[in-house]
Amino acid sequence: MQTLQNGYKGLSLLMLLNWDRALYLATIAAALWLGAYLGSL
Template sequence: MQMLNHSYRGLGLLMQLNWDRMLFVGAIVAALFLGAFLGSF
Protein backbone atom coordinates (compact mmCIF):
# COMPACT_ATOMS: atom_id res chain seq x y z
CA MET A 1 0.00 0.00 0.00
CA GLN A 2 2.84 2.36 0.80
CA MET A 3 4.45 1.68 -2.59
CA LEU A 4 1.16 2.46 -4.31
CA ASN A 5 0.91 5.72 -2.39
CA HIS A 6 4.45 6.77 -3.36
CA SER A 7 3.92 5.92 -7.03
CA TYR A 8 0.63 7.87 -7.03
CA ARG A 9 2.40 10.91 -5.57
CA GLY A 10 5.18 10.57 -8.16
CA LEU A 11 2.63 10.39 -10.96
CA GLY A 12 0.91 13.49 -9.60
CA LEU A 13 4.19 15.37 -9.55
CA LEU A 14 4.95 14.27 -13.11
CA MET A 15 1.53 15.46 -14.26
CA GLN A 16 1.99 18.76 -12.45
CA LEU A 17 5.34 19.38 -14.15
CA ASN A 18 4.26 18.38 -17.65
CA TRP A 19 0.63 19.52 -17.91
CA ASP A 20 1.49 22.33 -20.32
CA ARG A 21 3.26 19.93 -22.69
CA MET A 22 0.24 17.62 -22.73
CA LEU A 23 -2.02 20.60 -23.35
CA PHE A 24 0.19 21.65 -26.29
CA VAL A 25 0.05 18.14 -27.80
CA GLY A 26 -3.72 18.05 -27.28
CA ALA A 27 -4.12 21.40 -29.06
CA ILE A 28 -2.09 20.15 -32.03
CA VAL A 29 -4.17 16.97 -32.26
CA ALA A 30 -7.40 18.98 -32.02
CA ALA A 31 -6.21 21.34 -34.76
CA LEU A 32 -5.33 18.40 -37.03
CA PHE A 33 -8.75 16.83 -36.51
CA LEU A 34 -10.48 20.16 -37.14
CA GLY A 35 -8.42 20.69 -40.30
CA ALA A 36 -9.29 17.22 -41.55
CA PHE A 37 -12.96 17.81 -40.78
CA LEU A 38 -13.04 21.15 -42.59
CA GLY A 39 -11.01 19.74 -45.48
CA SER A 40 -13.48 16.93 -46.05
CA PHE A 41 -16.19 19.29 -47.32
Protein backbone atom coordinates (compact mmCIF):
# COMPACT_ATOMS: atom_id res chain seq x y z
CA MET A 1 0.00 0.00 0.00
CA GLN A 2 2.82 2.38 0.81
CA THR A 3 4.44 1.68 -2.56
CA LEU A 4 1.17 2.53 -4.30
CA GLN A 5 0.90 5.81 -2.38
CA ASN A 6 4.50 6.74 -3.17
CA GLY A 7 3.94 5.92 -6.84
CA TYR A 8 0.84 8.11 -6.89
CA LYS A 9 2.75 10.98 -5.27
CA GLY A 10 5.51 10.60 -7.87
CA LEU A 11 2.99 10.60 -10.72
CA SER A 12 1.27 13.63 -9.25
CA LEU A 13 4.59 15.48 -9.04
CA LEU A 14 5.43 14.51 -12.61
CA MET A 15 2.12 15.87 -13.87
CA LEU A 16 2.58 19.04 -11.84
CA LEU A 17 5.97 19.65 -13.41
CA ASN A 18 4.95 18.78 -16.97
CA TRP A 19 1.40 20.17 -17.28
CA ASP A 20 2.66 23.04 -19.42
CA ARG A 21 4.16 20.61 -21.92
CA ALA A 22 0.83 18.79 -22.22
CA LEU A 23 -0.90 22.13 -22.73
CA TYR A 24 1.69 23.05 -25.37
CA LEU A 25 1.08 19.80 -27.28
CA ALA A 26 -2.69 20.22 -27.05
CA THR A 27 -2.42 23.77 -28.39
CA ILE A 28 -0.32 22.64 -31.35
CA ALA A 29 -2.75 19.80 -32.10
CA ALA A 30 -5.71 22.20 -31.96
CA ALA A 31 -3.95 24.69 -34.23
CA LEU A 32 -3.14 21.98 -36.78
CA TRP A 33 -6.73 20.72 -36.70
CA LEU A 34 -8.11 24.24 -37.10
CA GLY A 35 -5.74 24.97 -39.97
CA ALA A 36 -6.75 21.77 -41.76
CA TYR A 37 -10.42 22.58 -41.20
CA LEU A 38 -10.11 26.11 -42.53
CA GLY A 39 -8.02 24.91 -45.47
CA SER A 40 -10.72 22.45 -46.48
CA LEU A 41 -13.45 25.10 -46.73
